[in-house]
Amino acid sequence: MSPFLQGLITICLGVGGCVAYFWVSNLVLDRVIFPARGRDPGRNIARANMVRPWLFLFPALFSVTLYLVYPVVGSFIRSLYNRDGDVFLGFGNYRALWGDDGFRTALLNNFLWVLVVPAGATFFGLIVAQLTDRLKWGAIAKSIIFMPMAISFVGASLIWKFVYANNAQIGLLNAIRAFFGATSPIDPLQIPFWNNFFLMVILIWIQTGFAMVILSAALRGIPEETVEAAVLDGANPFQIFFRIMVPQIWPTIMVVWTTITILTLKIFDIVYASTGGNFGTQILPSYMMQYMFRDDGRATAIAIVIMIVVLPVMIYNIRQARKELD
Amino acid sequence: MAELKLNDVAKSYGPINVLRDIDLDIAEGELIVFVGPSGCGKSTLLRMIAGLEKITGGTLTIDGVRMNDVPPSQRGIAMVFQSYALYPHMSVRDNMAFALKIAKKSRAEIDAAVTRAAKVLQLEDYLDRLPKALSGGQRQRVAIGRAIVRDPKVYLFDEPLSNLDAALRVATRIEIAQLKEAMPNSTMIYVTHDQVEAMTLASRIVVLANKGIAQVGTPLELYETPRNEFVAQFIGSPAMxxxxxxxxxxxxxxxxxxxxxxxxxxxxxxxxxxxxxxxxxxxxxxxxxxxxxxxxxxxxxxxxxxxxxxxxxxxxxxxxxxxxxxxxxxxxxxxxxxxxxxxxxxxxxxxxxxxxxxxxxxxxxx
Structure with a gap:
């Protein structure tokens, strides 16, 4: 059978199956389980109406449980065992993590990432959105700034590895240093502590475009009259921007901020591709990768830690997004 | 508390001319209403006086000072917008205080001004609410309060009642008339397309049509002796x-x-x-x-x-x-x-x- 036909049949079966499920189950509920006849048809209708939402929700609930809840619970249970899954360790893996310098460095670095990257990307995105708003060539500027969004994290890391190359012929940074008279090149990715920030620049570079697009739309949504009223009230451009415009799009800023925060907490490729976690640049996801295929089964424990760290931001994000919908 | 002079004022967007030969003297304490069919440039003219649109020809003077290139906030004007244009993230109090805060007035001075305006407009109970918790009429009063607080020489109203429902429009119209009576020296310019507002509020009406002024006069002058067919048919309902x-x-x-x-x-x-x-x-x-x-x-x-x-x-x-x-x-x-x-x-x-x-x-x- 041709793959095209296979695909077509699958789609038909899938869609047909869904329709059949809703239709048949609804029919069974109304005709067989709680039929609207007998001594008290009104009560049966009321009961059927109480069950119906659950009937329709069931497929979604089932898949969420299978693909989300089960893995979380499974991972947590697994994190309590050793690598082979036959010795119960309790919270031994977590204790081992806490005792590991590498983990603490990764956790600290992760906090730095979360502080710097979302703030940086949102800030630059906001500034770019505002500055390009009224320009003739603003659309071109925006598309150029948006372009890194289309580059994979690994690709971006490789590009920046050239920028950071320990060589004035290849590395842009060292070339600039050489222009100002520095004689010997340096390797920015090996400068302790600060190398973290050089890696964060890569993600800021990628995410600024995202922040810019969303915030630019939000800025356009601000009623022009409020800005004009502020002009009449005597506010200067900075006061108008920070006291009239930014507060009006604050919910959107928070959504952008938290979305980038969540992404930042999951980032792994950039560290993996540029330093491999060496020179003190480890973060939690790359640290997890390091343990995934060796050692004592603590990778699942790290996964759980990452999830716990992401969770509050996630909840806040969803709340903000909902608030914005109101 | 000012007199305005528009001398040969014109407005064009590139080659497109939207207003020309506007000559108008407005005395202190007058309430001038601009009326005209939609698209006649009445709002544009108001925005030119406010400084939100550039004056591309002629001169605007307020109290004898040429205002063409003076920034809006220094012209001594305050404007009430059709859409209220309240700052949605600020309480009523902060909305009214914003201009004074920007002007770095003292705390006591700001409080006094806001309290006074709130009293005049019966907004005392709503000072800590956000605009979204107010009705349309209350929002419009806040917008007026924001103008009063600044104690401007000239008040500009850009169709302030057109977003209100019919009953509220009548009530607010009367409030504006009372406000004008309470401030007999303040000069007001009011844009509307509603004849009743024009006839009831104006000390003089300016009818704008065909990029220029069709006639200026008291409401009854316009009604009794219209200068041309356009004014004759524009004032009065049904039309002449x-x-x-x-x-x-x-x-x-x-x-x-x-x-x-x-x-x-x-x-x-x-x-x-x-x-x-x-x-x-x-x-x-x-x-x-x-x-x-x-x-x-x-x-x-x-x-x-x-x-x-x-x-x-x-x-x-x-x-x-x-x-x-x-x-x-x-x-x-x-x-x-x-x-x-x-x-x-x-x-x-x-x-x-x-x-x-x-x-x-x-x-x-x-």
């Missing part, structure tokens, strides 16, 4: 009836014949001997029309539609040409059974307007 006519007798009282309705009318408008045979438009307001049995009448025709509104009855007469606006008569009281009947109508000689080439014969030498 215009019918083609020919001058057949000149002198202190002019007699015209109206071929369409086979009528002949005497008017109090003086004409010169050479006007005999002049083709004119005879204008009569619907409310000045009355039925008659006399030999001289303005129009005779079949009543096509009768609208009984209780206090008045509006009669629509069929015209010879179907595309022409119907002749309308507005009779006091209730009249029924007129539909389909042929009726003669006329008007008091003093209430008849004559226009030649679109300009009133009373104004043609001006």
């Amino acid at each position: 009836n215009l019918m083609a006519g020919e001058v057949i007798e000149t002198g202190p009282e002019t007699v015209v014949c109206l071929p369409e309705g086979a009528g002949t009318l005497a008017t109090k408008i003086p004409t010169r001997p050479e006007d005999k045979g002049l083709q004119v438009k005879v204008g009569i307001r619907p409310e000045d029309m009355r039925p008659t049995e006399d030999a001289t009448f303005a129009y005779q025709g079949e009543v096509e539609i009768v609208e009984a509104l209780g206090e008045v009855t509006q009669l629509y007469f069929r015209r010879g040409t179907p595309e022409a606006d119907p002749v309308i008569a507005k009779l006091p009281g209730i009249h029924t059974g007129l539909r389909g009947r042929s009726l003669k109508i006329t008007a008091d000689p003093a209430k008849i307007h004559l226009f030649a080439n679109g300009v009133s014969l009373l104004h043609r030498d001006a």
Whole structure:
């Protein structure tokens, strides 16, 4: 059978199956389980109406449980065992993590990432959105700034590895240093502590475009009259921007901020591709990768830690997004 | 507390000219209303006075100072927007205080000004609410309060009532009139497309049309002696009836014949001997029309539609040409059974307007 036909049949079966499920189950509920006849048809209708939402929700609930809840619970249970899954360790893996310098460095670095990257990307995105708003060539500027969004994290890391190359012929940074008279090149990715920030620049570079697009739309949504009223009230451009415009799009800023925060907490490729976690640049996801295929089964424990760290931001994000919908 | 002078003011966007030759003197304490059909540039003119639009020709002076290039906040004006333009993230208090905070006024001064404005506008109970928790009328009052707090020389209102529902519009209109009375020295400029607002609020009305000023005058001047056909039809509702006519007798009282309705009318408008045979438009307001049995009448025709509104009855007469606006008569009281009947109508000689080439014969030498 041709793959095209296979695909077509699958789609038909899938869609047909869904329709059949809703239709048949609804029919069974109304005709067989709680039929609207007998001594008290009104009560049966009321009961059927109480069950119906659950009937329709069931497929979604089932898949969420299978693909989300089960893995979380499974991972947590697994994190309590050793690598082979036959010795119960309790919270031994977590204790081992806490005792590991590498983990603490990764956790600290992760906090730095979360502080710097979302703030940086949102800030630059906001500034770019505002500055390009009224320009003739603003659309071109925006598309150029948006372009890194289309580059994979690994690709971006490789590009920046050239920028950071320990060589004035290849590395842009060292070339600039050489222009100002520095004689010997340096390797920015090996400068302790600060190398973290050089890696964060890569993600800021990628995410600024995202922040810019969303915030630019939000800025356009601000009623022009409020800005004009502020002009009449005597506010200067900075006061108008920070006291009239930014507060009006604050919910959107928070959504952008938290979305980038969540992404930042999951980032792994950039560290993996540029330093491999060496020179003190480890973060939690790359640290997890390091343990995934060796050692004592603590990778699942790290996964759980990452999830716990992401969770509050996630909840806040969803709340903000909902608030914005109101 | 200021006088405004617009001298030959013009506005163009590139090659497109939207306003020109605007000459207007506004005295201290006046309430000037700009009216005109939509797109006539009345809001643009207001925004030019505010400084939100650049003046591309002529000069604007406030109290003798040329304002063309003065930034909006230093012109001594405050503006109330159609959409209120409240800062949605600030409480009522902060909305009103914003301009003063920007001006770095002292805390006590700001509090005093806000409290005073809130008292005048009965907003004291709402000072800590956000705009979204207010009704339309309250929001508009906050917008006015924001203007009052700044104690400006000139208040600008850009269709402030058009977002309110009918009942609230009447109430707010009266509040604005009272506000004006409470501040007799402040100069106000008010843009609207609503005639009732214009007639009730204005000390003088400026009718804008065709990129310029059609007429300036007190509401009753515009109503009684419109300078041209446009003003005649724009002021008053339903619009003034215009019918083609020919001058057949000149002198202190002019007699015209109206071929369409086979009528002949005497008017109090003086004409010169050479006007005999002049083709004119005879204008009569619907409310000045009355039925008659006399030999001289303005129009005779079949009543096509009768609208009984209780206090008045509006009669629509069929015209010879179907595309022409119907002749309308507005009779006091209730009249029924007129539909389909042929009726003669006329008007008091003093209430008849004559226009030649679109300009009133009373104004043609001006």
